[in-house]
Amino acid sequence: MLTRKQHKLLLFIDAHLKQTGFSPSFDEMKEAMGLKSKSGIHRLISGLEERGFLRRHHHRARALEVIQLPEMAPAPAAPSTNVVHADFSRPAAQTLKVPLYGRIAAGLPIEAMAETDSFLDVPLTLVGTGEYYALEVTGDSMIDAGIMDGDFVVIRRTESVENGQIVVALIDDNDVTLKRLRRKGNAIALEPANPNYETRIVPAERLKIQGKLAGLIRRYH
Secondary structure, three states: OOOOHHHHHHHHHHHHHHHOOOOOOOHHHHHHHHOOOOHHHHOOOHHHHHHHOOEEEEOOOEEEEOOOOOOOOOOOOOOOEEEEEEOOOOOOEEOOOOOEEEEEOOOOOEOOOOOOOEEEEEEHHOOOOOEEEEEEEEEOOOOOOOOOOOOOOEOOOOOOOOOOOEEEEEEEOEEEEEEEEEOOOOEEEEEEOOOOOOOOEEEEHHHHEEEEEEEEEEEOO
């Protein structure tokens, strides 16, 4: 049986590995868990190792491997894919209201986000510390990353992202798009997750990071 904090950290690591292909940094884990020191993260990781849920590769930097996910959890949590299948006909329990900035084209850039009076109830298990907003996805350019037309992506506001993370990028202070980010010298590559779309290369000075993917909510029709 895992503690609430162990369970939350394990899900965070698993989601980060699936989204980026590498394990989160201790600073990212500390921030996601709302802890003030890295020593608390070390204790949680050691506890997960002892229980057979996590493995550390000590000869590689930031190398964590999720061995298994708990079948029974002491706290409500998102699936390991960080996707929540939502029933919009009933009010959600233990949720955070985040602003919903309309629709974002996952295939082509759209106009920049504006102020909104709409909000989305997001399960607390998808968010940590920080400020969040949500967007509705249109298009299929990120389908191989598990992001489909009609999904709601939950975005954590930040300008600090790493290569390989899925981000909301603002181009020329006018267009915004959801893509995987790769830095290439003085330019940024915005990569789709669909071979039918081309990677867009943008000079770094023309691009602003509006946040990174924290979770995803899918509604069945």
